[in-house]
Amino acid sequence: MSAAANSHKKLMTGRKKQGHFSALNIALVDCGDNWAEMSLTPTAALIGDPSTGALHSGPITTLLDSALGIAASVALPRLGFAPTIDLRVDHLRKANVDEPLIARGEVVRITRNVLFAKGSVRQGDVEIAHAVGNFVRLSDDVLAMAEAHIKQQLETMENSDES
């Protein structure tokens, strides 16, 4: 696993979950050189249609945006992040709130300015949705700032572990 993937994994799994990840029970399962897997453990609060008990599309979009976004971040040649340009999600089947969803995102091509990614979501053995999304490859000076910031966070995390 690349050093960047390792650092992202530490960041995502090491610190207390907060914000929208915590609200939707989203966690990083694993990530590698150009891919990431994330899980979402649904609750009744995420139902979109109470008459069928179906999960709303919003959490599925969020899970895919996160998985493709982390895949784009780890695919960068240095530690950083990649903002979403656009995302298109096809909802192949209804998802329920009884079982976790697993999303896998991967980067298919990196150019000087853009990272092209695709991915899908499964619930059990069933494919629920698939997506394509493109991400910004930020300029080197912006990425250098991001890298410094992330390294500082990792250090803070490690120091608080020791104390």
Added chain:
Amino acid sequence: MSLDHVLDLPVSQRASQAILNEIPYAVMMGVLAEENPGTHEPLRFVMHASELHMGNPTLPAMHGGALSGFMELASAVHLLSFMETAKYPKLIDFSIDYLRAARLQTVYAVCELMREGRNLTAVQVKAWQVDPARPVAIGRAQFLCSDR
């Protein structure tokens, strides 16, 4: 009142907020509808941002997925407030373009029905935070509305 009860009402008597109140995900996200009865103002949706919508904690921005979820809810409820359908529409696909960084502050959305068919309905949605002329994201949805 359940969602089925609200949707059994004729369109003219359906309040968008009453629909949102029966969708657990909309309640969790805190999505509100501003009705302007008697005016020709389009139906506007609002979401007041909180820590709950935050993405990457390193920069206090709204998660792109939270913004998209808000816009997906807005498109569906917009459709339900204009079409005589008795079921929550099925989203076939949703496409979003992120145009500007969305901060952790109030976000608004308006929608437009682009096509109203017996089976397929297309909705466009625009979201902004400070200036409607500077949208943070635009989206489009294809919904299946038939009862089949």
